[in-house]
Amino acid sequence: MAAEAAFDFREDDRAPVLALRGDWTVDTIASLEAELSALAQRLKPGAVVDVGELGRFDVAGAYLVDRTLRGGAAGEETRIAIRGQHINALRLLQAARKAAAPPAPPPERLKGVVGLLDGVGRAVGAMGEEILQTVGFFGQTLTVLARLITSPRRIRWVSIVHTMEVAGLNALPIVLLLSFFIGMVVAYLGARILGDFGATVFTVELVAFSMLREFGAVITAVILAGRTNSAFTAEIGAMKMRQEIDAMRVMGIDPMDALVAPRVIAMVIMTPILTFGAMMSGMFGGLLVCWAELDISPVMFFARISEVVPAQHFWVGFVKAPAFALALAVIGCKQGLDVGGDVGSLGKHVTTSVVQAIFMVILMDALFALWFLEMDL
């Protein structure tokens, strides 16, 4: 067991003596710091360290003793003098003296209101930059896609099909399940509110309109933003960190061709399929609620849909899917390629990727809604 660290200070006839007792190690010295600082103030030149009764000693202990000596009247010039026998005291004291270097002062930061304004200014600047870059990347992606259409032999089918499976097919269960619940919720809502007006039969329209026009596409896109965008960014980002992207470049492989294009194409193909699934699953959820709560039989449900819900509503929702897919894939890949050398940057870009993707989906959906309204669709 470690013996407690302690010291005596006495001034004998020849020189002031600092006598150390017990173990002076990194574990034991914490309590002595204040006392030793006080002692340093009254330390006269020529002090001697008595190590005769010292137990274990390490660099941290040596540093503290040496700091005390240097804090005395003679300052940095104090000679290290010891009295008594110890296995490594002199060596460690010398090592600590030789290497002593104060920690560098932390880099200066702007404080207070100026600091706040500085931070806000930088954030706004960064945001503008980011928007510009993302638009630029979007344009770059489009030119790469156009180039691939003119020379289809460069399309990487294996990669596309793999991404279609991982990012598309594997997302199908969760997309179907969640839109099924949303469909049920919408139907319950309709049954409750329309019931007050004695118009429960309109629940069918409510479910069909909302699932087809909005929820099918938006729910799918939001789920993909969380599930697939983060994966794209993390995959590409990790490749960037491990210099795999650089390796591709020097081999003459364009990462836009090899990584970005297959992901974009796969997403543009799979998202409409998932959206279609989400629409159907949501309507099925609505159908079950109508049947159970409102006594509207499935036959009647379908009859009413084909009677009062024109197919244009399906198309209004469906055309949004590829647009969402394009935005999601472009954002995911762009953020991945922006990852820097360290782990923190990876986390930051994955977060940014998901946030931007969800933001874009909602924004685009609002713009679509405006446009369709003006077009009377």
Added chain:
Amino acid sequence: MSDEIAICVRGLVTRFGEQTVHNGLDLDVRRGEILGVVGPSGTGKSVLLREIVELDEPTEGEITFPYFTESNLEPRRGVMFQDGALFSNLTILENVEAPLREHTHLSPNLRAEIAALKLSMAGLDPSAHHKRPAQISGGMRKRAAVARAIALDPELLFLDEPTAGLDPISAANFDEMTRDLARSLGLTVFLVTHDLDTLHAICDRVAVLYDGRVAAIGTIPEIEAKAEGWVKEYFSGPRGRAATRGAAER
């Protein structure tokens, strides 16, 4: 160096599925020595290191620390991993402070001062203190990693390929730093390396791992005297001869 045994490995067997890495390996590391561990790639040098520091569990056999058990001490270990393994979201100074913060009650000031001392012992300039690991060079990262490994004044220091990827001058400086640290702090160093110059320059003894066992152990002249097979090829190949010449010139 003394005759006390710091690390004692007996009958070590390590298997990964079908593959046997160590097959009845015995090894003694003396207290206060710098032991270089060499061997062809895949002979389990790093695995041995990981088992001694209790990151991996051997399939069979035991690893003890006789000197520390006898003197009732905890065998405190500091490890420098191959790429440094510095925490990338902390600055260099904070990295070295991390073990101190976790295990001691030092005041923040004293803690920073001790961390700065350790960085200076490892040969790192104060200008790097507030940089992040990604912002400094590979050689500096390795020095920072050593500073972190010795932050708590361990008795045992483990270095995994410390000079890999360094230019010859940095590697030589790093060797010198390791030797100075080991001598002045009385460390026992377990050093896994491929660098023949390192072996010649700083190791008191060398252990050659081959075929799941320690094929040879001793000072380099001792090993060379009775070397055969892979060991012979290793020390008397073109690179081995060059390193021997280099050591002789020094």
